[in-house]
Amino acid sequence: MHELLEGLLLPSFGNEALLERHDGATLNISGAKLAFTTDSYVVRPLFFPGGDIGTLAIHGTVNDLAMCGARPLYLSLALILEEGLPMETLRRVVESMRASAAVANVQLVTGDTKVVDQGKGDGIFINTAGIGAIEHGISISPRNVRPGDAILLSGDIGRHGIAIMATREGLSFENAIASDCATLWEPVKALLDAGVEVHCLRDLTRGGLSSALIEIAESAGVRCAINEAGIRVREEVAGACEVLGLDPLYLANEGRFVAFVPEQEAERAVVILRNVDVSSEATCLGQVVNGPAGLVTLRTQLGTERMVDMLSGEQLPRIC
Amino acid sequence: MKYVDEYRDPEAAQQYLAAIRGIVTRPWTIMEICGGQTHSIVKYGIDELLPNEITLAHGPGCPVCVTPVEVIDKALQIAAQPNVIFCSFGDMLRVPGSIHPANANGSDLFSVKAAGGDVRIVYSPMDAVKIAQQNPDKRVVFFAVGFETTAPANAMSVHYAKQNRVSNYSVLVSHVLVPPAMEAILASPTNCVQGFLAAGHVCTVMGYTEYQPIAAKYRVPIVVTGFEPLDLLQGIYMCLLQLEQGRCEVENQYSRSVRREGNQPAQQLVAKVFRVVNRKWRGIGEISHSGLGLTADYADFDAELRFGLSQYRAQEDSECISGLIMQGAKKPQACTAYDNRCTPDHPLGAPMVSSEGACAAYYRYRRLRNKNLVEGSGV
Numbered sequence: 001m002h003e004l005l006e007g008l009l010l011p012s013f014g015n016e017a018l019l020e021r022h023d024g025a026t027l028n029i030s031g032a033k034l035a036f037t038t039d040s041y042v043v044r045p046l047f048f049p050g051g052d053i054g055t056l057a058i059h060g061t062v063n064d065l066a067m068c069g070a071r072p073l074y075l076s077l078a079l080i081l082e083e084g085l086p087m088e089t090l091r092r093v094v095e096s097m098r099a100s101a102a103v104a105n106v107q108l109v110t111g112d113t114k115v116v117d118q119g120k121g122d123g124i125f126i127n128t129a130g131i132g133a134i135e136h137g138i139s140i141s142p143r144n145v146r147p148g149d150a151i152l153l154s155g156d157i158g159r160h161g162i163a164i165m166a167t168r169e170g171l172s173f174e175n176a177i178a179s180d181c182a183t184l185w186e187p188v189k190a191l192l193d194a195g196v197e198v199h200c201l202r203d204l205t206r207g208g209l210s211s212a213l214i215e216i217a218e219s220a221g222v223r224c225a226i227n228e229a230g231i232r233v234r235e236e237v238a239g240a241c242e243v244l245g246l247d248p249l250y251l252a253n254e255g256r257f258v259a260f261v262p263e264q265e266a267e268r269a270v271v272i273l274r275n276v277d278v279s280s281e282a283t284c285l286g287q288v289v290n291g292p293a294g295l296v297t298l299r300t301q302l303g304t305e306r307m308v309d310m311l312s313g314e315q316l317p318r319i320c
Numbered sequence: 321m322k323y324v325d326e327y328r329d330p331e332a333a334q335q336y337l338a339a340i341r342g343i344v345t346r347p348w349t350i351m352e353i354c355g356g357q358t359h360s361i362v363k364y365g366i367d368e369l370l371p372n373e374i375t376l377a378h379g380p381g382c383p384v385c386v387t388p389v390e391v392i393d394k395a396l397q398i399a400a401q402p403n404v405i406f407c408s409f410g411d412m413l414r415v416p417g418s419i420h421p422a423n424a425n426g427s428d429l430f431s432v433k434a435a436g437g438d439v440r441i442v443y444s445p446m447d448a449v450k451i452a453q454q455n456p457d458k459r460v461v462f463f464a465v466g467f468e469t470t471a472p473a474n475a476m477s478v479h480y481a482k483q484n485r486v487s488n489y490s491v492l493v494s495h496v497l498v499p500p501a502m503e504a505i506l507a508s509p510t511n512c513v514q515g516f517l518a519a520g521h522v523c524t525v526m527g528y529t530e531y532q533p534i535a536a537k538y539r540v541p542i543v544v545t546g547f548e549p550l551d552l553l554q555g556i557y558m559c560l561l562q563l564e565q566g567r568c569e570v571e572n573q574y575s576r577s578v579r580r581e582g583n584q585p586a587q588q589l590v591a592k593v594f595r596v597v598n599r600k601w602r603g604i605g606e607i608s609h610s611g612l613g614l615t616a617d618y619a620d621f622d623a624e625l626r627f628g629l630s631q632y633r634a635q636e637d638s639e640c641i642s643g644l645i646m647q648g649a650k651k652p653q654a655c656t657a658y659d660n661r662c663t664p665d666h667p668l669g670a671p672m673v674s675s676e677g678a679c680a681a682y683y684r685y686r687r688l689r690n691k692n693l694v695e696g697s698g699v
Contacts, residue, residue, distance in 0.1 A: 169443065238321045244443075245675060295688050301330050302549055304365025306685040316410030316441065316675070 002215075002310065020141050021219050023064040023203065026134065035070030037061060038129035046089065046123055048167040050159070050178030054096030056254060057126040059183050060205070062104040066185040067201040067257065069140040069192060070132030072104055077111040077128055082121030093124060104183040106130070136192050142219035144199040149288040150266030151224060152259040154187060154279040155180070156232040157209050161251030162240045171244075177236050182255030187272075187279040191259065196269045200260040204253040210296065210308045211250070212258055218294035226286030226308070227299045249298075250311050260288065323576075327548030333369075336553035340560060341371050348563050349375045349512050350556060351505070351648045353498060354519035355382030355676025356547050362681040364549045366556075374560065377512065377648025380501050381519050383466040384411050384674035385646060386601040389634045391465075391494040392417040392428075398461050398492065398627050399432045399439050405455060406432075407448035408463040409470075410441040414664075414673040418634035445477035445491075452481070452489035461623045464491040469521045471495055471612060472586035475593035478614065478621045490623040495612035496599055498522050499530050504607050505647050506538040513648055515559040517545040517552070520574035525590075527582025531570045539568045546574040593618050602670060603636075603643030640669035645678050652682040659687055 010018065017025035024037030041057045051059075058075070065072040077097070081090065101108060160179040165171065184203060191198055200220075202212045209231070213224045233241070233248045241248050255278055261269045266284050273282035286299075296308040326332075352358055358378045361367050367376045380386055396417050399406035406429070413429040433439040438458075442448050445462050452460035464474040474491065481489040498519060505511055518531060523544045531542045541562035545555030555573040562569060572578055592615070599611025614622050639657045644650040652658050652671070662668040664683060671677030 171443070235321050238324065242321075242324060292688065300364050301328055302333050302364050302366075302369065303330065304368055306363060306365060307688050309684045309687070316413065 020143070021215070022141055023067040024070070024130075024132075026068055026141075033134040035065050035068035035132040035134055036129070037064040037068070038127065039064060041126040041128075042122060043164070044122055045164075045167050046093065048179060049163050049176045051181035051254070052093060052096050053124055053126055054093035055100045055181050057128045058097050058100035058104060058106070059181055059254060061128040061130040062106055063184045063203045063254075063257070065130050065132035066183070066188045067140075067203050068132065068134065069136060069138060069188060069198065069201065070134045071189070072106045072130055072132045072185055074109045075101070075106050075128050075130045077108050078126070079111070079113045080121055080125040080127075081113065081115050082123050083115055083118045085123055089123065100183070104185065138192070138198055140198055140201055142200050142202075142216045145216055145220035145222060145260045145288055146199070147222055147288050147290045148263050149199055149260045150263050150269075151213070151226060151285045151287060152261065152266065152269055152273065153209070153230060153283050153285040154184070154257050154259070154273060155255075155281040156234050156237070157204065157253055157256055158233055158237040158241065158248035158251035160254045161208065161246075162237050164252065165244075166240065171240075173236060173240060175236050177234070177240065180253055180255035182278045184255065184257050184278065187276040188257075190272050190276050191261075191269060194268070194272050196265050196272065197262055198259060199262070201257055203257040206252050207311065208248070208250045208252060209256075209258070211310060213296045213308065214294060214310050216258075216260070217296055220288070221291065221293040222288050223291055223293070223295040223297065224286060225289050225297050225299070228301050230283040230285040232281055232283060246315050249308060250315050258285065263287070324548065327546070327550040329550065332550055333553055336550065336557055337369055340374070340553070340557050343557075343561060343564050344371050344373045345564060347373045347375070348514050348560060349377050349648075350515045350517060350559050351377040351379045351513040352517040352545070352552070353379040353381040353502070354521070354547070355385065355674065355678070356521070357381075357517060357519065357545065357552060358678050359676060359681045360547050360549065360552060362685050366549060366552055370556065374556065376556075378645065378651075378678040379516075379648060380505070380601065380604065380646040381467065381498065381522075382646070382671060382674050382676040382678070383470070383496070384415055385642060385670040385677050386496055386604070387412070387415070387465050387494045387670070388600045388602045389418045389636055390600070390632065391492065393634055394624065394629050395429060395463050395492055396427075396432055397629060398623060399429055399437045400435070401627070403458050405438045405440060405451055405458050405460045406463070407440050407442045407445075407451060407460060409465070411675055412463055412465065413439065413441065414667070415670045416667050416673070418636060445474050446480065449477050449481050449486055449489055452486050456488060458488060459626075460489050462489070462491050464493045464495065467496055467498055467519070467522050468526045468590075469519075469524070471590045471594065472525060472583070475589045478593050478618050479589060481621060482618060490621045490626050491614070492623040493594075493613055494599070495594065496601065497596070497610050497612065499534060500607050500610035501601065501604075502534055503538075504604070504610075506534070506540065508647070510649060513540070515541045515563050516543070517555045517559060518542050520544060520546040520551070520577060523572075523574065523578045523582065525583050525586050527580050528570050528572060528578065529580060535568050535570050541568050542570045544570070544572045544574050544578050546577065603640070603646060605643070637668040642669035642671045642679070645671060652679040655679070659683060
């Protein structure tokens with residue numbers, strides 16, 4: 001994906017907004033500052049503990065806007081339905097989208113529906129695009145990340161990845177692990193309302209915490225030095241990772257983000273985040289330091305330091 | 321998390337390190353057998369915490385790495401056939417086969433899957449049997465690789481399939497055994513290993529009595545060791561204490577899982593379904609009596625016989641030194657292809673793609689740090 005972006009898409013379409021490599025584009029239109037983003041949702045299974053493809057399609061796009069520091073306002077919705085999809089399934093997904101949009105306080109204002117032949121789709125594919133209003137004067141972008149910045153993490157990691165994998169593979173754990181799928185505008189708004197000088201925000205989706213940090217370290221030309229002690233993983237997620245040989249740093253999340261703020265604002269920002277439900281377990285994860293560009297290092301609890309690498313392909317369960 | 325957090329406790333780790341520093345008087349080389357132990361060591365930087373006198377040599381215990389390239393080729397050929405569902409542990413899907421005309425669909429199982437082959441990742445061989453029962457019109461093959469650890473579950477799948485007449489199920493077997501590989505390392509004229517950390521999971525199944533003749537014959541201490549940082553530090557301490565005291569015994573650090581006699585029902589099942597055979601180890605060569613094959617009673621479930629695959633000797637990349645790495649003679653950075661012509665995206669050898677491979681561990685946890693920090697600006 002990373003290679004596709006750098007090797008094909010950016011060279012083909014490169015423009016100022018796109019080259020920011022941010023979750024959404026920041027645009028000035030007739031004096032109004034807007035954020036614009038789009039995302040497509042293909043997930044198997046369609047339903048999983050804690051959410052479904054509908055909740056993902058709303059929260060995912062809302063969160064991309066929030067990561068631009070924009071108040072999410074309007075979404076478009078495009079449905080690609082496979083012939084033979086039970087109407088009841090579609091109703092459930094639409095109801096999830098309605099409920100999620102209500103929570104996120106966004107309106108679906110335009111849309112499209114296409115039907116493809118049986119076998120040509122995976123039940124439902126969804127695309128949503130979103131527009132949000134940027135109502136503050138701060139520039140939130142990887143290029144504003146600088147040595148000395150504190151890296152904050154909004155909560156425990158890995159729940160969405162394990163929830164999906166457990167449902168997909170029919171793995172049962174003593175306690176079902178629910179996805180962390182949630183809207184992230186509220187904690188971002190809290191930071192901005194309090195006047196925290198946010199340098200960059202990034203939600204942790206596919207590729208997990210490690211990919212988010214590596215991408216920002218690459219874009220900003222810095223090194224991210226993080227502490228294992230700042231990473232929270234629910235006991236049941238940690239257990240599933242132990243059994244399957246997976247690393248929580250690479251697991252997908254749908255309701256977590258990292259924030260880069262000036263060092264002197266870190267403590268205050270963590271307190272602000274902890275006052276919001278979805279980020280009540282926020283921690284200070286580490287610090288931005290001088291190069292090498294693109295490197296993420298992790299100080300283990302034993303006091304040693306190792307690099308955190310970009311994953312080559314999907315994480316695969318080990319043999320024994 | 322219970323049974324994990326207490327084995328990663330920083331204070332206890334410092335106490336073991338102090339104890340290790342307190343008894344070491346001269347250089348020693350200790351080999352950890354299992355690839356899972358290697359990954360833990362590199363991930364937590366345990367080798368960097370040890371005094372300079374102690375060198376950890378990484379051993380051959382990565383099931384993915386030692387599976388011969390010819391067997392990978394056979395898996396690719398079977399998986400590409402119509403009406404076949406090829407089931408495997410996920411780790412095997414990225415392992416490169418040889419450049420062989422029969423592998424028209426590509427050089428690993430992922431490529432075969434991308435070209436339309438029905439390749440499925442399973443978590444247990446019993447899942448593959450279930451798939452066979454659900455798809456009676458398909459031929460379902462499970463890739464039965466691994467050490468003594470995976471042998472009981474693989475044996476169970478074959479035994480169950482025979483009992484329940486699941487005739488469309490078969491296994492492509494490439495099982496290997498730890499003790500003959502240890503003997504091969506110790507018997508080598510260039511051997512530098514003076515003590516072993518035996519693999520805790522293997523010994524959970526097999527117990528550790530079979531290591532006693534090896535310890536006595538080659539005068540090496542062998543400590544059955546777990547996989548968490550404190551397990552490894554305690555195992556290293558126990559091994560070091562024996563070396564310093566001139567003892568060569570088999571000791572059990574991983575007593576919360578390993579019993580002297582092992583898991584006997586599991587051993588009995590393995591002995592019923594499998595027999596000991598000579599096996600080729602990728603990068604190392606053939607080792608006598610070092611593997612398992614199906615017994616005559618279960619030969620009907622042998623995928624090699626069912627698919628009539630011919631035997632041949634494949635060419636491997638001559639630059640890959642995985643054999644030397646798996647015998648502890650070289651570290652991954654000593655390979656001229658490491659991190660340039662050999663990467664996880666374009667591997668020359670299996671240790672670069674396996675989650676238990678030494679090359680993958682160094683690449684994943686140390687690559688840029690070594691390049692940019694240790695040699696350059698410093699951490």
